[in-house]
Amino acid sequence: MSDLTGELIDGRYQLLRQMAAGGMATIYEAVDTRLDRKVAVKIMHPHLAQDEQFVERFIREAKASAALSHPNIVSVQDQGWNQNGTPAVFLVMEMVEGHTLREYLNEQGSLSVANGIQFLLPVLSALAAAHKVGIVHRDIKPENILISKEGRIKIADFGLAKGPLLGTTMTAESSVILGSVSYLSPEQVQRGIADARSDVYSAGITAFEIFTGEKPFAGDEPIQIAYMHVNERVPLMSTKKTGIPAELDQLIQRATNSDPDGRPKDAGEFHAALSAIAQSLDPNQKQMSLELDIPIAPMRPASKKPSRRERARAEKEKTVSLKKNREDSNELPEKGEPTKRETTAQIKKRKKISKRVRRNRFIAAGLAISLGIFGWYALVGPGSRVVVPSIVGATENQALSALSPLGLTLVISEKRFDEEVGDGQIIESDPAGGGKVDAGGQVKAIISKGPERYVIPMLVGLTPEAAVNLLAKSPIKVGELKEVFNDRTPKGFVISSSPAQGEKVKRDATVDILVSKGVETLDVVSYVGKSADQALNELTEAGFDVETIDQFSESVLAGAVISQVPSGGAPLPKGEKIALTISKGSQFVFIPNVFSLTEAKARAALTDLELKVVVKKIGAKKVKSVTNIAPKVGTKVKRGSTVTITVG
Structure with missing residues (x-):
């Protein structure tokens, strides 16, 4: 999508800069020119605006968030179509300045039990409010949990939400594709269905990552991770990290149960159980009703005593007044006193006043020096340094769009393989997000080359030595060399490899080679x-x-x-x-004696010897027998010869 920075959307929202971009929309920092306040404007990519299903999802996000009023949910303020200028479907949300829980975890790693509970309680409180009115988020993950600079945690992106207030939902296939597979519940993966218990599962997986610093399952492909969520049990957090309280360990284990009936029925029940654990771990800690995950220090009450500046001003006025009185006294002396001369008491009083004046002068000088130092610090000193925005996860172009308006230059210091960060996205920056750099300075970034994979070359038909040399050109190890008989591949040549040709493998993967021993x-x-x-x-x-x-x-x-x-x-x-x-035996046979046999028996005996039989019948007897045979009995003949028998 082209950069719309500078556009005026709907005649009201002035886009200032790109904040983030995803597969569905781009989010801009903007100013509501009507109310003169900062907002976040989410604009759908133009090619998706032609798809009714995606537009429906976009509008559903607005309805889902607008239906909820909770301090831990990002509020939606407006939604519509930009009729003037560039056509766009947009969504206006409150501006939350800060960072995502994902960025926080990338920087901090796993959190302590106390801090982790502080992060989780606001999330569960917000989800409980949604579940209470029948709304299911369906995409809870660290990327959708925001942490403002004031310490408030907010849930964003109700784009996958469903509920009676929102109308129809997306198909199961779309839900699985759009949701993050590492946090999807088994029922979402298998059947594409979700209820409050599905959000509980996703929140449980998020909690697992908060407390341990890693996800419960990892795989090369999303389908592998989804398969593990369906077929394997999420392990106890204590198997990944020590120091996890047993009751907390069991609660997260229960929340990530593969069977929805085994989980808390909704986020409200989950929140109550976690609150009870927090109270038992620290009975003296007061629970905050507004779920501020990072408690803000209260402002100190105003003092009834005058401030140092007020006291200095009063002393100065008093000093001027005393000085004036003294001068007036010298000009008009009382009767009986010498002119322009001071008594011992007046001299002592003047000395006492001079000390106060001197102190006030020191205070004024100190204030002037402090103001000068502060001015230098803010204008030309370290205070003039630029705060670097977070660019982790962004592409090079997106990072340039974020840094260029601040006068900063992006320098790609390294390209590195990464199993989690996609190809072309930024893994880390120096300084990191929130750090400072001199105006016009450089921000160094490391860009991901995606997961490190190597393609198995064609080894079939090579000698074992040639196959090993070819594999040595990549960081792939040779496993077992096994010889088998084969009637197709000549002796001493490779029959096949495992993994096979064309498959992609990780660094230091092992490849087994099958070599022909020739024909057995x-x-x-x-x-x-x-x-x-x-x-x-x-x-x-x-x-x-x-x-x-x-x-x-x-x-x-x-x-x-x-x-x-x-x-x-x-x-x-x-x-x-x-x-x-x-x-087949001898070619010749001898004519057997078949006299007095019936016709049938005689024919059978001769046929068994592979002789052909011809029958002549004479007389009128009902039961006839053989009376003559030719050639005669005992004659040696070839098999297949013809024998004539007379019956009568």
Whole structure:
């Protein structure tokens, strides 16, 4: 989105500078020219303004916040469409000058138990007010919790809120995409549904991070983190950091229960339980009704005694009055006293007054010196230094937009990999946000290159030595080199790698390599003269491709192996073809004696010998038997020859 700094929105809101930018909108610091006050104006990106669903979400955020009146919720003051100038859908909110809880945690790390409870109670108080009227935030995370310079904690961004006051909600898919996966409850991930207990879960995860300085789950991809929220139990905080009170540990464990029924029913119940723990840890601490997380020191009551300046002024006036009286006394002496001469009492009185005058002069000189030092400090000294805004998480262009109006220069001192900060975003700055630098000075920044990942190169077909040398060019370690038989990859070359080619891995990841031992060979024995069934079973089980050929043999019994190619006695590659010639027995048979047998039995006996049968019938008997056979009984003939039988 182009920078709209300088634009007058809706004829009322003068945009001064960009404060933040996200995937949906950009937030500007602005002046309400009608009421002459600073405000924050949130302007939707133009390409999203064409999407009714996103516009609906934008308007819903205004309705959600406007429906709530609570000191710990950022108030929404206006919403509309910019009709004059650049078309824009905008939202006007109160200006909260300060920083986010995320920035605070990035700087401070984990907080003490007492400070952490101070941060949590205002958040839960605000959520309790929302839950009381049926509004669910659905996106509680440190980025949406603001801390003003006055110490007030406020919840912002009700853009994902749902409730009866807000109409329909977004789809489950949109909610999961728009919400921060590290803080989503299991039911939001699985079913896209949310109620007050879902906010309790998100607040519990935020509390876990406040007290331990880290999130309960971490992963390379958002889907991995979402999977862990659904399938794993959030650990006890005491496993991450010592010194956590047992009752607090159990409360956060209960708030982050995977089962919604096991959590506090809403933020009000969560707030009451946490308040009770705070009271038990420090019984003397008074609980603040307005939930100011960083208590502001009360102003000292005005003193009834006159101030030092007032006393000095009074003394000066008194001194002038006494001096005038003394001069008048010298000019007009009383009768009987010498002219222009002072008595001993008058001299003592003058000396006493002179000390006071001298003291007043010292005070005046001191004030003048103090004013001079203060002027030097504010105008040309250290007091003239510029306060650096927080640019952590911003892109280089966004950081330039924030620093340039202040006359500061951005210097990229380093580019570094980071597992949490996205590519192109600023990890840290020097000075950090809130620090000071000379006018026209430089702000050094370290920019993220995103998560450090390396692509597995193609190793298939290389020798192991070449594969190891190729991996050595990246910070990747070689794991197990394993050799296996393979009938496709030649011996001594890489078959595959794990992880496979093209996958992205972290620094010092281990890659296992599978190397081919070539085709497996087996010793084969000769089966000539042995049973064909034995040869087939054993050779097939060993992995060979067996081919059989049937053939008549006058010397080898039927069913035995006549010959084998290749012959046994030498190793053969597994899967090789082996041809077996199997005996069908003798080619010749002798004509059997079938006289006096019925036609059916005689035909069966001859057919078994692979002879063809021709039948001649004579006579009129009902049951006929063989009376003649040709060739005659005992004749040697080839299988397949024709035999004629006469029945009658």
